[in-house]
Amino acid sequence: MTRKKVKLAFISNDATRKATYKKRKKGLMKKVEELTTLCGIDACAIIYSPYDEQPDVWPDIAGVERVVEKFKSMPEMQQSRKMLNQESFTRQRIAKTNEQLKKQLRDNREKEMTEVMSQCLTGQLGLHNLTLPDLNDLGFLVDQKLQEINKKMNEISLQEATQQEPVVIPEEAPQQQQVVPTTVSDNVGLLAGGVFEEQRLDIAGGSSDVDAYGLVPQWFNDAVVGNNATANDQNLGFMNMFGDENNPAAWDNYF
Amino acid sequence: MARKSKGRQKIVMAKMSKESNLLVTFSKRRSGLFKKASELCTLCGVEIAIIVFSPGRKVFSFGHPNVEQILDKFLNAQDPSPTNSTTLQLVEAHRSASARELNLQLSELLTQLEELKNQGEELMNLRKQRQDMFWWEAPVDDLRFEQLQILKTGMEDLKRNIATHTQKLVLMEQALALAACGTRSAHSMTPLGCTLGYGSEHSIEYH
Numbered sequence: 001m002t003r004k005k006v007k008l009a010f011i012s013n014d015a016t017r018k019a020t021y022k023k024r025k026k027g028l029m030k031k032v033e034e035l036t037t038l039c040g041i042d043a044c045a046i047i048y049s050p051y052d053e054q055p056d057v058w059p060d061i062a063g064v065e066r067v068v069e070k071f072k073s074m075p076e077m078q079q080s081r082k083m084l085n086q087e088s089f090t091r092q093r094i095a096k097t098n099e100q101l102k103k104q105l106r107d108n109r110e111k112e113m114t115e116v117m118s119q120c121l122t123g124q125l126g127l128h129n130l131t132l133p134d135l136n137d138l139g140f141l142v143d144q145k146l147q148e149i150n151k152k153m154n155e156i157s158l159q160e161a162t163q164q165e166p167v168v169i170p171e172e173a174p175q176q177q178q179v180v181p182t183t184v185s186d187n188v189g190l191l192a193g194g195v196f197e198e199q200r201l202d203i204a205g206g207s208s209d210v211d212a213y214g215l216v217p218q219w220f221n222d223a224v225v226g227n228n229a230t231a232n233d234q235n236l237g238f239m240n241m242f243g244d245e246n247n248p249a250a251w252d253n254y255f
Numbered sequence: 256m257a258r259k260s261k262g263r264q265k266i267v268m269a270k271m272s273k274e275s276n277l278l279v280t281f282s283k284r285r286s287g288l289f290k291k292a293s294e295l296c297t298l299c300g301v302e303i304a305i306i307v308f309s310p311g312r313k314v315f316s317f318g319h320p321n322v323e324q325i326l327d328k329f330l331n332a333q334d335p336s337p338t339n340s341t342t343l344q345l346v347e348a349h350r351s352a353s354a355r356e357l358n359l360q361l362s363e364l365l366t367q368l369e370e371l372k373n374q375g376e377e378l379m380n381l382r383k384q385r386q387d388m389f390w391w392e393a394p395v396d397d398l399r400f401e402q403l404q405i406l407k408t409g410m411e412d413l414k415r416n417i418a419t420h421t422q423k424l425v426l427m428e429q430a431l432a433l434a435a436c437g438t439r440s441a442h443s444m445t446p447l448g449c450t451l452g453y454g455s456e457h458s459i460e461y462h
Contacts, residue, residue: 021299040270048302082315090357104371111378148395
């Protein structure tokens with residue numbers, strides 16, 4: 001339970017080395033015992049030190065003899081299959097650590113690109129900053145997100161459909177009537193602003209402050225239409241909605 | 256932030272009841288045991304052998320310098336073992352040299368892993384911050400239909416922009432490749448070709 005990190009090298013100071021040996025040997029034996037108890041298995045340990053002719057052992061000489069006997073009675077191949085020394089053990093750990101590194105890299109990459117996706121959405125980051133592999137990964141994430149969205153939208157539609165009366169009067173549920181086309185249609189081929197514009201035109205009483213959804217102020221729809229016409233990556237129509245220097249996302253209040 | 260697990264708990268020193276836990280515990284503790292043994296050898300220069308039978312009747316062993324040597328020594332306790340001959344010492348020295356190198360390699364990798372994990376933590380915090388700030392960062396399951404509608408439009412917009420941009424980049428690279436090809440055959444290099452390193456040793460395919 002020391003605070004200092006010990007360098008993994010032979011301890012040159014004799015006194016320190018002996019003290020370390022005593023402590024660590026005791027801890028090691030304890031660990032062996034715990035392993036046998038917790039897992040109900042057989043084990044033994046033999047340690048030869050310069051401090052004693054006789055080896056330090058666990059559990060005791062007789063116990064060690066028994067386990068070694070059991071070991072030797074196994075076929076040669078079984079004995080050597082999982083036999084390790086320092087070198088091979090370290091190689092094993094290196095291999096495992098490499099695997100963990102690869103996985104962590106992948107994880108971090110995904111998290112990073114998710115962040116990029118968020119920033120692109122709000123116009124904080126322009127696509128021109130990205131390399132081809134970046135764009136590829138980003139595209140993949142965007143597709144994934146769209147899949148999730150569509151799935152959820154379908155779920156909700158189905159729920160509402162089963163909960164509603166079979167005959168739906170348009171005036172009573174304007175939202176539903178308007179959104180159904182989107183959820184049912186194939187989402188891959190939506191043209192720039194096309195469907196969205198259609199929907200916007202469907203909104204009656206466009207002079208009011210908010211649109212038919214009762215959520216988004218009219219300036220948003222105007223901004224979107226205007227920007228969709230040009231649709232360059234610097235000026236994502238979406239960007240205005242999420243707020244920039246000109247229009248802080250004041251309509252957050254609506255949610 | 257809610258904790259994912261309860262953290263280190265005091266464990267009852269008795270055979271574990273759940274087999275799945277037992278197997279995991281065996282695997283982890285066996286590995287940890289060998290690690291401690293290995294450290295002991297390096298730090299104190301001792302010889303060691305550990306034999307462990309697995310719950311699945313397999314046997315694992317760790318030994319320094321190697322298991323068989325130590326077992327022989329133990330079993331032949333009656334006969335005084337011959338002192339290390341020079342060859343043995345040389346072999347041992349060589350072995351510890353490569354063991355040291357490997358240890359170094361391992362430490363470097365572990366440090367890298369630690370750094371990456373920290374990066375991951377930071378990225379996760381960034382995401383949490385965004386989720387607190389913006390409604391569209393919340394998990395899709397938490398969003399209402401109207402919100403999904405809006406988010407979907409934005410995503411599709413982004414998707415189109417990505418496609419456009421990707422095309423632009425691809426065309427650009429193709430054009431550059433063509434340019435380099437052309438100049439290469441004329442035995443002269445444009446400044447651009449030089450900068451981009453399209454040398455004579457590369458064969459460039461284009462459609």
